[in-house]
Amino acid sequence: MADLEKYITDVAKYDDTVNEKLVEVLYGSLAGVLAQQDAANVSCSDEDELATVKRNFIEAKLGITDEEKAEEALKAVCEMMKGDNTKNRLTFYYLLTQELRCIGKMTGE
Numbered sequence: 001m002a003d004l005e006k007y008i009t010d011v012a013k014y015d016d017t018v019n020e021k022l023v024e025v026l027y028g029s030l031a032g033v034l035a036q037q038d039a040a041n042v043s044c045s046d047e048d049e050l051a052t053v054k055r056n057f058i059e060a061k062l063g064i065t066d067e068e069k070a071e072e073a074l075k076a077v078c079e080m081m082k083g084d085n086t087k088n089r090l091t092f093y094y095l096l097t098q099e100l101r102c103i104g105k106m107t108g109e
Helices: 002-012 020-034 047-059 067-080 089-099 103-107
Strands: none
Touching (some): 002 020, 020 089, 020 103, 047 067, 067 089, 089 103
């Protein structure tokens, strides 16, 4: 599980108490995407990509349909990760899940 450790280390840059179960769940659902170099990162400057993240993750996976809440979470995570030129998709989704307080929804906790 060397790959998983890589993602835990990346998440730890933003969260001192990494929820490893959440990382595992996200890794399981994103493994195919993470394997594709062009899809492994999120670009906060690409409005189309952020709309896709909102539709496919925030709405479809987290069940958040409040447009304003979703936009605020996206902005907050982009701000948190602004110093990182390669915003890892798993880390980005982890932080969105935290920001939207949906960890239990993803982990079953």
